[in-house]
Amino acid sequence: MTAALSAKGINKRFGSLVVAGDISFELPVGERCALIGPNGAGKTTLINLLTGMIEPDGGEIRLGGEDVTRMPPQQRVRRGLVRTFQINSLFPRLNPLEAVTLAVCERRGESRDFLSRLATKREAIEEAHDILKSLRIAHVCYRETRELAYGQQRLLEIALALATKPKVLLLDEPAAGVPKEDSGELFTVIDGLSRELTIFFIEHDMDVVFRFASRILVLVGGRLLLEGTPAEIAADERVREVYLGKAGHG
């Protein structure tokens, strides 16, 4: 079976600094894969490379078998490769219902319509509302985004991504800034998403990683140190060293 997303030999340098060194991996459909590594390992950069926000110097990225390496970000999104942001990147003065409806309309090609009232797009609006319900933020969806609690904004990040009907979802620290006791709940919601959806997430909290990931990639200094099941990763001496800060960048 074709992998949902695969990377082969991805390279990227900023000057002399290698931010991605020969990174290769495959994500089978439906996998919950965690990307871990110390600060500055290049985790967010890898997401930027995969989504096309940064162009790699070399290598190949395939989405469901199709080569998307040189494709602009918004076209990758329309093909099902979607990300969220570590730092909330939302529409402050729109309410969540408008924001998610906007994303649904863009996907359905209804956003070019400037002569119909928005309320005539009932299907799109209902779909948006259902997404908000599934993420448990429907009760605040008539309030402006900037008035929402931080945790609710994190969920809206995911809601916006889901509205594009992704095949592969890249979550950049979805629980960043959420109190530890609430991040478990947030991941329960994420874990409840469709099993056809492939999820690749960056997370620092090891408890959460071991609970929700079926596979883990460890990135250090722009290179994949190893990959394996949570049990394998937990037992690996090198990972412990990295997390204790003994391994350097070279």
Added chain:
Amino acid sequence: MSLATPADIGPTEFLAARARWRPVEIVFWLAAITPYFIAADYLQLAGQILITGLFALSLDLILGYAGIVSLGHAAFFGLGAYATGIASKHGWGEPLTGLLIGGLVAGVVGFGASFIVARFRGLALIMITLGLDQIVAEAANSMGWLTGGADGLQGVKTWPILGLFRFDLYGVTAYWYALIVTFLFFLLVRRMVNSPFGLSLQGIRENSTRMLAIGARNHAHVRTVFTIAAFIAGVAGALLTETTETVSLETLSFQRSADVLVMLILGGVGQLYGGLVGALIYMVARDQFSDINPQYWYFWIGLLLVAVVVFLPNGIVGGVKKLGGLLGRRGT
């Protein structure tokens, strides 16, 4: 006035309610016809205010909704004014098709410019739009054989509307004509900002990077809205030509670009009525203050501008809305 809670209103109904006409809007448009009955001496001014208001509305569409800052919007106003004037001078003074000519010429140039505009934001955009206006203004200045240059375009003759309504000295026909045209374009813009397209524009204004991350067609949206805004600005320019039967280089000037921005900010950016209210306040103030002191009237506009920006971030319309909201809450 009470806003329903999520429990008792469905999402579609909620969004439908937001786009519904408010009583205050109906009052506003009823007020727009009162000059005919109570201030007949001021119909000339009222017509000018409506035309300028329509021009400001077209700026609001790009600035207030899509977040495109333009300091050169007069380019399209002036193009429309000249296109209609030149057609009229050469024998075609029919007013309705005249509006179309003005709108189309401005819209075509706007469409061309939109390919550049869509790729930039912020300061770069201000410079690009400013430069565009300078180019058009200088071109009009140097093509004296076509535009009349610094002397302005002479010999414009507007035919009666539908062959029935002749433009009179007191500006009665001009006033009604400007009112109806402005109202019709207002309806169009109102529908646009309440459409799925309008929502996408607001998304671009709020966070264009995030729009790309949800697969939105930012560039296409910007090109569309910029073209439509240029068309409407061109229609406003054409209206000015038809009602005054002359065109000067002033229609293309930087001063006009800056003035319309000032009016919109006074009235309120992204408030739909901001352009109309801003034009009203600005032009009445100019009329009154320049009676008192013809040289220094801009002092008062400057003072007003600073006061509004400091105390009313969403302009006068935003301030009135807020006040209405407070009163409404107290009333329930």
